[in-house]
Amino acid sequence: FMQGEYVAIMGASGSGKSTMLNLLGCLDRPSSGSYLLNGQDIAQLDDDELSEIRSRYIGFIFQSYNLIQQYTVYENIQLPLTYQGTGEISEEDHERTLELAKLVGLATRLDHRPNQLS
Secondary structure (H helix, E strand, O other): OOOOOOOOOOOOOOOOOHHHHHHHHHOOOOOOOOOOOOOEHHHOOOHHHHHHHHHHOOOOOOOOOOOOOOOOOOHHHHHHHHHHOOOOOOOOHHHHHHHHHEEEHOHHOOOHHHHHHH
16 A cells, blocks of 8 residues: 555455454554565564554544543544654644544534544
8 A cells, every 4th residue: 555545445244354454553463474564564563663653654543433432523633642742732733633633524523522423
């Protein structure tokens, strides 16, 4: 896959879609073969390095949200950004939050909580 590319993964139940997503998202390691991400063999990285990759380069939109119920959409989007930096939200982080919300159609729902989304 190329950076910024959108890809649909389709197949019958049990065909390995979730396994593939877990591998691509660095949640699982391959038991055979290799997975190179930006030239790095994922199987050779430790847990901290995999966490860094997930934090900086990979995004998931879960079917069941996996959002923190007490947080607004805005706060849920910003949470990973706090882990990437000093823990403080910068003006750049604020702008990125608005950009991401707009990208997924949630720009007008930033103050909503997960149970208010469909």
